Amino acid sequence: MKALLARILEATLARAEREGALPAWGGRPAALATIDVPRSEAHGDFATNLALLYAKPAGLPPREVAVRLKDRLVDPEGAIASVEIAGPGFLNFRLAPEVWWRGLAEVAARGAAFGRTDLGGGARVDVEFVSANPTGPMHVGHGRGAVTGDAIAALLSATGHEVTREYYVNDAGAQVKILARSVHLRYRELFGEAVVFPEESYPGAYVADVAKRLRDAHGDRFLGAPEEAWLPLFSETAVEHVLSLIREDLDGLGIRFDVWTSERKALRDSGELAEVLGDFRRRGLVYDQDGAVFYRSTRHGDDKDRPVVKSSGEPTYLAGDIAYHRDKFRRGFAWCLDVWGADHHGDIPRVKAAVADLGIDPARLRFTLVQMVNLLRDGKPVKMSKRAGTVVSLREIVSEVGRDATRFFFLLRRGDAQLDFDVGLAKRQSDENPVFYVQYGHARLCSILRRAREAGLPPPAHDLAALRALDLPEELSLARRVLALPELVAGAATALEPHRLVFWLQETVAAFHGYYTKHRTTEKVIGPDPVKTRARLFLCDCLRQAVANTLGLLGVAAPERMDRAAAEEVG
RNA sequence: GCGCCCAUAGCUCAGUUGGAUAGAGCGUCGGACUACGAAUCCGAAGGCCGCAGGUUCGAAUCCUGCUGGGCGCGCCA
Numbered sequence: 001m002k003a004l005l006a007r008i009l010e011a012t013l014a015r016a017e018r019e020g021a022l023p024a025w026g027g028r029p030a031a032l033a034t035i036d037v038p039r040s041e042a043h044g045d046f047a048t049n050l051a052l053l054y055a056k057p058a059g060l061p062p063r064e065v066a067v068r069l070k071d072r073l074v075d076p077e078g079a080i081a082s083v084e085i086a087g088p089g090f091l092n093f094r095l096a097p098e099v100w101w102r103g104l105a106e107v108a109a110r111g112a113a114f115g116r117t118d119l120g121g122g123a124r125v126d127v128e129f130v131s132a133n134p135t136g137p138m139h140v141g142h143g144r145g146a147v148t149g150d151a152i153a154a155l156l157s158a159t160g161h162e163v164t165r166e167y168y169v170n171d172a173g174a175q176v177k178i179l180a181r182s183v184h185l186r187y188r189e190l191f192g193e194a195v196v197f198p199e200e201s202y203p204g205a206y207v208a209d210v211a212k213r214l215r216d217a218h219g220d221r222f223l224g225a226p227e228e229a230w231l232p233l234f235s236e237t238a239v240e241h242v243l244s245l246i247r248e249d250l251d252g253l254g255i256r257f258d259v260w261t262s263e264r265k266a267l268r269d270s271g272e273l274a275e276v277l278g279d280f281r282r283r284g285l286v287y288d289q290d291g292a293v294f295y296r297s298t299r300h301g302d303d304k305d306r307p308v309v310k311s312s313g314e315p316t317y318l319a320g321d322i323a324y325h326r327d328k329f330r331r332g333f334a335w336c337l338d339v340w341g342a343d344h345h346g347d348i349p350r351v352k353a354a355v356a357d358l359g360i361d362p363a364r365l366r367f368t369l370v371q372m373v374n375l376l377r378d379g380k381p382v383k384m385s386k387r388a389g390t391v392v393s394l395r396e397i398v399s400e401v402g403r404d405a406t407r408f409f410f411l412l413r414r415g416d417a418q419l420d421f422d423v424g425l426a427k428r429q430s431d432e433n434p435v436f437y438v439q440y441g442h443a444r445l446c447s448i449l450r451r452a453r454e455a456g457l458p459p460p461a462h463d464l465a466a467l468r469a470l471d472l473p474e475e476l477s478l479a480r481r482v483l484a485l486p487e488l489v490a491g492a493a494t495a496l497e498p499h500r501l502v503f504w505l506q507e508t509v510a511a512f513h514g515y516y517t518k519h520r521t522t523e524k525v526i527g528p529d530p531v532k533t534r535a536r537l538f539l540c541d542c543l544r545q546a547v548a549n550t551l552g553l554l555g556v557a558a559p560e561r562m563d564r565a566a567a568e569e570v571g
Numbered sequence: 572g573c574g575c576c577c578a579u580a581g582c583u584c585a586g587u588u589g590g591a592u593a594g595a596g597c598g599u600c601g602g603a604c605u606a607c608g609a610a611u612c613c614g615a616a617g618g619c620c621g622c623a624g625g626u627u628c629g630a631a632u633c634c635u636g637c638u639g640g641g642c643g644c645g646c647c648a
Contacts, residue, residue: 034590342576345576345643371576371641422583437610447607
């Protein structure tokens with residue numbers, strides 16, 4: 001729709017210049033001007049600031065420019081119903097209803113693909129998210145990162161990007177060593193030893209499970225053995241076990257990764273990490289100090305140089321990250337996105353610096369930071385302590401409130417704002433709970449369409465003549481909302497902000513509920529007038545499709561019916 | 572001390588990348604069902620957009636300085 005208006009504006013501007021009403025300004029105004037949907041419907045369907053921008057180069061008051069443009073409107077198809085000059089010189093356009101009614105044909109034609117576009121032009125993009133250390137099951141904070149990353153990946157797919165969902169397994173660092181030691185302590189405990197667990201060890205029951213598995217497979221062979229004898233085996237077994245737990249957690253959210261990259265295998269054993277460090281060494285990008293190796297990240301704006309190899313000879317996390325990003329870009333992605341917990345924001349300058357030193361334009365590496373989640377239960381904060389082992393796992397939340405509510409709640413806010421997740425609210429079957437509100441709207445639409453089917457009415461189809469018979473303002477407004485979806489998805493993808501879809505869903509479903517209730521007695525969808533009935537059923541079907549597609553992008557189910565009793569049983 | 576993020580209705584937050592009279596949900600108060608699904612809807616009250624300057628036709632949005640909160644500043648990951 002915006003494209004249509006852009007064409008009209010350009011033609012109008014060209015005409016005004018040709019006729020000498022406005023001085024030529026090299027076509028720039030049309031490119032600079034914005035066409036947006038005004039907040040208030042009273043201001044029309046679209047507004048442009050073209051005249052405001054043109055005022056200065058034209059040497060005329062903005063409103064005068066607006067008048068000259070308005071008088072020369074080029075609209076051969078009659079798409080514009082009215083043009084008004086408002087405020088300081090805005091041009092407000094109202095499209096003929098016909099344009100909207102015609103537009104709905106696209107919804108029917110594209111079905112489940114409605115809302116998708118090809119902006120990305122097939123560009124290959126890597127979205128790396130979660131990447132939680134394989135030292136325990138996922139907790140709530142990981143869950144938000146997981147759902148956010150997954151939804152962003154879906155948005156990019158929907159806008160013509162070829163997306164790889166990737167998980168970086170940090171299985172080579174000190175944390176994994178601590179995990180393996182924790183397993184060994186549990187292992188000794190299984191043989192009756194009274195062991196003391198140091199503060200830093202991992203307490204979870206899964207640690208004991210790994211210990212049991214190792215005992216069953218190897219008996220007491222590693223009981224008194226030196227650490228070198230058991231560390232590799234214990235690490236690998238523990239990581240493998242924890243990754244299977246993480247996979248189950250992700251499964252519970254409906255998330256699948258295309259690529260799992262192991263730091264140990266892909267970067268260390270492969271020699272890639274050593275190779276990058278060697279390359280940096282040759283180019284003078286690293287230097288030795290106090291027995292360690294430092295990377296000159298300050299050359300690219302970091303506030304201090306960062307160690308890449310400890311004096312023990314072990315590479316640091318940053319070294320892995322440098323090699324990892326080189327690896328990712330070598331795989332040919334147009335750009336890469338890292339979805340990180342906001343507590344890691346301090347690492348961004350280093351990684352960007354490294355990417356620049358790898359000869360890659362740092363603009364090709366983007367970041368999305370996901371802020372903390374505050375877990376609440378009916379308004380009261382849930383106390384969590386890592387030491388006391390009272391961290392609430394993601395799994396507990398998902399099994400308590402369900403996949404849909406979990407995903408929806410994680411997407412309820414902008415990623416860079418902290419999020420309150422109220423477990424009590426998320427599972428409540430009431431209008432306070434936004435996920436139920438939206439799903440209910442979809443079920444209600446389905447219910448109407450089902451009823452029409454049962455009454456023997458023909459399936460909904462685009463029928464321009466019938467649509468012309470619709471005259472309620474709410475109906476036009478609903479059509480506008482539906483047709484705004486492709487641009488909404490495109491904008492959300494560009495900004496990497498899936499929460500915009502959540503807001504659109506809430507507003508759109510609210511608009512439908514309002515329409516439904518307002519006209520439930522006099523202008524029902526299925527009413528005495530067969531022409532209007534046909535048109536309204538089609539409009540409802542378009543709404544249903546748009547809502548279902550949007551929920552689909554968020555990975556939330558669009559139920560066709562919601563049986564109250566069954567829902568309560570689940571809850 | 573330095574860096575990043577945040578500050579909008581009682582609460583939780585949107586605000587279309589600088590547009591018009593700043594919106595929504597929850598909460599509060601008052602209304603609407605012999606139902607195409609009341610798990611819904613309608614109405615009311617509620618604002619110094621943290622403060623002070625600046626940029627311009629125009630600022631919640633951009634710049635500077637304060638105030639107040641979160642996070643980071645390790646040879647941890």
